[in-house]
Amino acid sequence: MTAGLRQRLADNLAQALAASALLPADTPPPPIRLDRTRERSHGDYASNLALALAPLAQRKPREIAEALRAALPAEPLVERVEIAGPGFLNFFLSPAAYHAIVREAARPDSDFGRLALGGGERVLLEFVSANPTGPLHVGHGRGAAYGASLGNILEAAGFAVSREYYVNDAGRQMDILAASVYLRYLQACTQNVRFPDNGYRGAYVAEIADALKAQHGERFFRPVERLTAQLPPDAGEGGDKEAHIDALIARIREQLGTQDYALVFDAGLQAILADIREDLAAFGVTFDEWFPERRLHQDQAIEQVLAILRERDQLYTEAGATWFRASDWGDEKDRVVVRENGAYTYFAADIAYHLHKRRRGFDRLIDLWGADHHGYVPRVRAAMAALGEPVEALEVLLVQFAILYRGREKISMSTRAGQFVTLRELREEVGTDAARFFYVMRAHEQHLDFDLELAKSQSNENPVYYVQYAHARVCSVFAQLADKGFDHDAEAGAAQLAQLETPHEQALMVELARYPEVLELAATQRAPHHLAHYLRELAGAFHTYYNAHTFLVEDATLRDARLCLIGAVRRTIADGLGLLGVSAPEAM
RNA sequence: GCGCCCGUAGCUCAGUUGGAUAGAGUGUCGGCCUCCGAAGCCGAAGGUCGCAGGUUCGAAUCCUGCCGGGCGCGCCA
Numbered sequence: 275m276t277a278g279l280r281q282r283l284a285d286n287l288a289q290a291l292a293a294s295a296l297l298p299a300d301t302p303p304p305p306i307r308l309d310r311t312r313e314r315s316h317g318d319y320a321s322n323l324a325l326a327l328a329p330l331a332q333r334k335p336r337e338i339a340e341a342l343r344a345a346l347p348a349e350p351l352v353e354r355v356e357i358a359g360p361g362f363l364n365f366f367l368s369p370a371a372y373h374a375i376v377r378e379a380a381r382p383d384s385d386f387g388r389l390a391l392g393g394g395e396r397v398l399l400e401f402v403s404a405n406p407t408g409p410l411h412v413g414h415g416r417g418a419a420y421g422a423s424l425g426n427i428l429e430a431a432g433f434a435v436s437r438e439y440y441v442n443d444a445g446r447q448m449d450i451l452a453a454s455v456y457l458r459y460l461q462a463c464t465q466n467v468r469f470p471d472n473g474y475r476g477a478y479v480a481e482i483a484d485a486l487k488a489q490h491g492e493r494f495f496r497p498v499e500r501l502t503a504q505l506p507p508d509a510g511e512g513g514d515k516e517a518h519i520d521a522l523i524a525r526i527r528e529q530l531g532t533q534d535y536a537l538v539f540d541a542g543l544q545a546i547l548a549d550i551r552e553d554l555a556a557f558g559v560t561f562d563e564w565f566p567e568r569r570l571h572q573d574q575a576i577e578q579v580l581a582i583l584r585e586r587d588q589l590y591t592e593a594g595a596t597w598f599r600a601s602d603w604g605d606e607k608d609r610v611v612v613r614e615n616g617a618y619t620y621f622a623a624d625i626a627y628h629l630h631k632r633r634r635g636f637d638r639l640i641d642l643w644g645a646d647h648h649g650y651v652p653r654v655r656a657a658m659a660a661l662g663e664p665v666e667a668l669e670v671l672l673v674q675f676a677i678l679y680r681g682r683e684k685i686s687m688s689t690r691a692g693q694f695v696t697l698r699e700l701r702e703e704v705g706t707d708a709a710r711f712f713y714v715m716r717a718h719e720q721h722l723d724f725d726l727e728l729a730k731s732q733s734n735e736n737p738v739y740y741v742q743y744a745h746a747r748v749c750s751v752f753a754q755l756a757d758k759g760f761d762h763d764a765e766a767g768a769a770q771l772a773q774l775e776t777p778h779e780q781a782l783m784v785e786l787a788r789y790p791e792v793l794e795l796a797a798t799q800r801a802p803h804h805l806a807h808y809l810r811e812l813a814g815a816f817h818t819y820y821n822a823h824t825f826l827v828e829d830a831t832l833r834d835a836r837l838c839l840i841g842a843v844r845r846t847i848a849d850g851l852g853l854l855g856v857s858a859p860e861a862m
Numbered sequence: 863g864c865g866c867c868c869g870u871a872g873c874u875c876a877g878u879u880g881g882a883u884a885g886a887g888u889g890u891c892g893g894c895c896u897c898c899g900a901a902g903c904c905g906a907a908g909g910u911c912g913c914a915g916g917u918u919c920g921a922a923u924c925c926u927g928c929c930g931g932g933c934g935c936g937c938c939a
Contacts, residue, residue, distance in 0.1 A: 307878095307879095309878060309881080310878065311882085312882080312883090312884095312885090313883085316882070320881085322880090322881060325881080325919075325920085328919075329918095329919090335919075358882080359881085359882050360881085360882080360919065360920075361919090362881080362882070405939065442939065445938080445939055446938070447938080447939060448939095516938090593937085594937085595937050596937095597937095606864085606865075606935080607935095609937095610936090610937045611937095612937085613937040614937060615937080619936095619937065619938085619939090620938070620939045621939095624939095644933095645866085645867070645932085645933060645934090646933055646934065647933095647939095648865090648866050648867075648933070648934060649865075649866075649933085649934040650934090650939095651866090652865095672866085672867075672933095674867075674868090674932080675932090675933085677932080715874095715875075715876090715887095716874090716875065717875090717876085719867060719868080720867090720868075720875080721868065721869095721931085721932060721933095722874090722875095723873095723874070725874090728874085728888095735887090735901080736901095737887070739901050740887090740901070740902085742901085743899085743901050743902075744902095746899080746901095747898085747899060747902085750898070750899060751898050751899095752898095753898095754898055755898095757898095758898080791878085792878090795878060799878090799879085803875090803876080804876090804878085807875095807876060807877095807886080810886080810887080814886090817902055817903065818902095818903065818904090820898080820899095820902075821894090821900095821902065821903040821904085822903080822904095824897070825898060826898050827898095861899090862899095862901075
C-alpha cells in the first residue's frame, strides 16, 4: 500500500524516539510529521522532529537528530537518512520504493489512489440545494462542481458518501413562484393583468404558464378584478412589494381553491425541478436523494423536533412567537421557530431536517452553503447541541460566490429579475469539462473572479486541456505500438523499472507517488483544488518527459519499462480527472 | 457598529496546518517541429507575502492594532 509509505516512516521515527530515551518518561512526545520536501537535495520526506524535541529534551537539535537517526530501525524502502540545516531529518527513498509505486499505479486492477482514511464512516453530503424557483446560475455551478468532486474524493478516501439535494418546496418563495406562473397564465389567456414587482420575471415562468394552459385550458381562469380588487399597492404604485405579493398570493389561493392552487404550484415546482435535475446530470452531478422540505411537514417531523426541544426546556414564548434558546449555545441571539401567525420558520424545518439526517444513521453531516449563509451556521450548530447531538458531526463548508465579470463589467445577478448567466449557458459555451475543472481550481472559501469573456475566449488555454492532452498523448503512444512493429510486455516492463534512471523519469515517479498523499490532503481538508493542481503538475512532468525522450525505442527492455511508467501516468490522470468529473479522452 | 471570509508576481491563484532559497498558470521577451500529437517543451524577466508591532531556533502561515475588499447581522429562505 503506497498510501502507507509515509505512515511507515513516521512509525519508524516513533520507534526511534521511544528507543532513544531522549524524553523523560512523563513528557508527551510531539506529533510526528513527515513532509514532502521542496527540493530534491533534501530527499523525499523531511521531519522536523529533532527541532520540536530540542526544547523538551534540553539538547541541541542536530545532536537529537543524530540520536534519532542512530535509533531508526532498518528500512529497505529508505536508501539513506541525512541530517541537514538546523536539524532536519531528510529521508531518501530507495529506487525500489518508487518502482513498487509505479508498478502499483500501472496495474489495471490496482486500487492505487484508494485510501482507508474514512474507515467506512457514513457521510451525508448536502449541496446545491438551490430553491426551485428558477434555473441554476453560475453561482450554483461552483457549489455543484465543488460538492460533486468532494463527494468523489471522500469516497476514494474510504468514506461512505451519500449525496443529497434539499428541495425547499414549502416556503414563501415557492408561493411567489406559483403566483408568478399564475399571472403569466392569465396573460396567456389574454388577460391584461399587472405583474407584481416582486414576482419572478424570467422567461421560463411564461413557458411553464404556457404548458399549464396547453394542458388545462382555461380551467384556472378568473376575472382579473376578483384578484386585484383592494390589494395593497405594489412598490411601483407607491406601496410595499412584500405586502402586495403576499396579499396577491392569498387572493389567488382563495380564488383557485386548495386543489387548483396546488396544481399551479406543482406545475412550477416540477418543471423547474426537472430542469435542474437534467442540468446537473449534464454537468456530471447526480444525487442519491432529493429530499423535499414538504416531507418534514407531512411527517410531523417539525412538531416532533420542537417537542424534543420543549422537553429539554429549549423553547419559550414571547410576543406571540416561539423562540429557541440559541444564545445558550453560542449563537448571538435566540431564534424564532414558530411565527406569531403560527407558521414554522425555515430554521424550524432545518432543525428537523438535520436531526432527520442523523436519525438516518449518518455519522457526519457535511453541508455546503453559499458563503452568504455564514451567519446561519451558529444557530444550526446550537440546535444540534441543544438536541444532544455531537456538534463535531456537523460540518458546514462555505463556498464563496463567484463574482461574475463580463470583460471589465461586473454582472449583478438577480433570480427575481431573471437576469443571470445560467449554468446551462456556461456549459454550452465553455463545456462541462472545462467548467468543472475551472470551478475547483480555487479553494472553496476563496473569492473567485469569474470573467466569462476570459473563460469562453480562452477556453482552449484552460488547464484542463493540458491535463487531458497528457492523457491523450499516452494513449496515442500505445496506439502507435503496432504501427511501428513493436509490442509491449507489461509484466516485463513492471520488472524492469530499474532501467529508468534519467532525471525526468525520476521526477515523474516522484509525482506519481504523491497521488495518494494529495488525495489524503484533499479529503482531509475538503479541498479538491489540491487534486486539480496536482494533476496539472503530473501532466507537466509527463510533457517534459515526453519532449525529452522517445518511448518507442528499439531496446525492448527499456521500451517496456518506459511504457509501464507512462501507462501508470495515464491511469492516474484518468482516475484523478474522473474524481473531478472531467473526462479523459483518448484523442482530442 | 458587531461578526465571518479575504489581501502573495502586471492579471488569476497555490503554498503540504510554524520549516530550509515564497511557487504555478497567464501575460511579456528569446529559443525548439526530418524525431511517439507544438492544445507541447526549454530559457529569461517579474515579490517590502496590504501596513505596523508581537510570539520563537524559525512566520506568507499564529496573536494584537490599523488600512483595503467581499458577505452577513429578519417572526425571509
